[in-house]
Amino acid sequence: MTNLLDQWRSAPPAIGDSLPTWELPPVGREAIREFVTITGDRNAVHVDEEFAAAAGFPSVIASGPMTIALVGRYLERLVGPTAVRRLAVQLRHPVFPGDRLVCSGEITGLENGIATCDVRALREDGTTACKGTASFVHDTRGAAI
């Protein structure tokens, strides 16, 4: 995917523009386990099927920080690793092993070189895994930061 900021230099964005959607690879059970192991999250709901079932889930679930970090990865795919200034995401539905998340967003504001946008990650059945807002530097000539 071409960096969105490069595209915007020749075709400036407008409020209401959609961000390119991106379908992530399926969320792997092993990745879920590795994420919580590395980050020290000891909640068994991410690794233990029996525990997850007792908690009312059909399988283990991805940790919330992992789901949110995947939205961060979506933004980095669009604008690179250093442009995002703010990301606020609320979790709405658990993410299970094998889920394919589709990330999307729309521009909601453009001011002083900073773009703000709505972002979300939907599961295959259309349910919202998480949603929120983000802002990133899109034009360093006018950026306040």
Added chain:
Amino acid sequence: MRTDLVGQDIGPVDVVISPKIVAQVAAVLGYDDPMHLDHHAARAAGFGDVLVPTGLVAPGDGLSESHEGDESQQALAALEIDFTRTLFAGTEVEYRRPVCGGERLRATSRVAEVSERPGSAGPMQFVVWETRYADEAGKPVMTTRLTFVERS
């Protein structure tokens, strides 16, 4: 949880962001950008070490070298939040600049907000845990606000 601690600063505690953990987490998230994976590439680009992926937060000390006995975990424990009934509900991260592995950050936390909302199985308590991170010179680096929901 102990609501009498709401608004009080907890800490500060020093957190050293582990380059190894950053690179490991980035790989698990599927990153192929060497800025997150290869300290040589990150340094060649002018950063101290691998960049922390956007939006990555780990409650407590999840990105530091040791998960055991960390002061931030103890601070979180002081709130007496019952994590067996608590879910992570969301986060907000504000960056003043990119954050690199190897950085020693001074983290000052507080319970910024507690609110109760009705839920299908009874009232739920929403807790916003805010942490302000500064560098060794005291300059702000980032602020995180993690929202937890404690079910009754």
